[in-house]
Amino acid sequence: MNFNERSELLFKNLMSMYLNDGKPVGSTALAKLPEVGVSSATVRNVMADLERMGLIHSPHTSAGRIPTDLGFRVFVDTILTVQPLNQTVQQNIQQGFQRAQTQDELIGSASNILSSLTGMASLVMLPNKEQEVLRHIDFVRLGERRLLVVLVLNDNDVQNRIIELEEAASESELLEVANYLNKHFVGHSLRDVKDKLVNQMDEIRLNMNQLMRAIMDAADDVIDSKTKAVAPYFISGKTNLLNYQELADTDKLKALFQSFEQHTHMLNLLDKSMQAKGVQVFIGNECGHEIYQNCSIVTTPYDVDGEVVGVLGVVGPSRMHYDHIVPRVDMTAKILSSLLKGNR
Incomplete structure (x- = not known):
């Protein structure tokens, strides 16, 4: 121009x-x-x-x-000239993560931090659960047939699931199944664990009795449910959009909120952001659907050990102060990446 x-x-x-x-x-x-x-x-x-x-x-x-x-x-x-973040804002971002321990808690905190800092709706795309690494698996008896399956992923991410068996399992049977799983699958991604379980089914059938196979199936179900996250991203601060006159129309907001919940439009945009480097600004029709007319979406990828695993960003009116929004999105992604590295 x-x-x-x-x-x-x-x-x-x-x-x-x-x-x-x-x-x-x-x-x-x-x-x-x-x-x-x-x-x-x-x-x-x-x-x-x-x-x-x-x-x-x-x-x-x-x-x-x-x-x-x-x-x-x-x-x-x-x-546009982007304003550097002052030390106070950087400290506020870091403090927002203080109570988070697991990967999901860190990602949820990032979403809350962004919505608070920007006064807009924020979202953080979750990493592909199939890439999470199994660190340990254990079984805890809660009764004769009730069982707690404990998965430890990426060091600090602990997943628990209570299951019911058709017959009672002894401590020795639980220990044998746990030892087998830890020996063969620890250190592998959940996707690999599922593939290996399928490939080794004949061996499992030969070497384990019916009850132990049932316990193995239960563990497989827990792993399977973990890889199928209900929502592909955290979203916070949707009601912040009520504060902007150009978005405050009831029908407009209803359509935006439905788009957030249906995921499709937003996921296409986030997938595109995954392939890009640095902060991306999508304006109006660039967002991929007419629902986002008068809106802008600012995104940036975050990574673990240099590997891009997700995207975070904010949704707001096109009339946003990009010079303040862009560095807040960028710094939140950088701090989240550094914390996830320590959490892996």
Whole structure:
């Protein structure tokens, strides 16, 4: 986009005024700014040029102008100056993770931190559960036929599940099954564990009695349920969107919330973000569906030991302060990545 100096100055000031109060900006208001220093007539001429370039438009019958999606895109790509985070904000992010112990708790905390810091809806895509590594498996008798299956994943992520057996199991039988599973499967991803269980079924059938095979099947069911997370991402702060006039329409919000719950539209976007490097800003139609008109989504991947495992970001109005939002999303991802490394 080719700006001359005057066009860029006026466009930058129009964006600043619109981002601050969300109202159409008139040529008279721009002309009154000390840094503009030209007449209202000159401003009107420049505004007409910007409108022809597709960067601004007049909503309804208003005399003022607001940015188009293209205008937001040009602003983000060529004019935006990202503000570095001050130490207080960084400390607030770190403190938000303090009580989290497991991987899921860390990811849930990241979502809460982002919604609080930005005043928008936030989401964090969960890592693929099939890639989680089995560290230990154990069985605890709770009664004659009631059994607690304990999975330890990625060091600190402990999953418990109570199951009912058709007949009572002795401590020695439980220990034998646990020893077998720990010997053959510890250190492997849950996907590999499931594959190996299938491949070794003949050996299991030969070497274990019916009860022990039932215990093995129960463990397999627990592993299977762990790999099938109900929701593919954490989402926090949806009601924050009520605070923005352009999104506060009941039908608009209802459609947005349904999109969050149905996952499909958002997952397509998050998958795209997984392939990109660094912070991505999706504006309006770039978000992949008309539901997100007047919205922007800011995302960035997070990793464990250099391997990208998920994406986090915020959903809000296109009229967001990108210079503040982008570094908050970026820093939260960096801190989450460092904590997940220690949690692995």
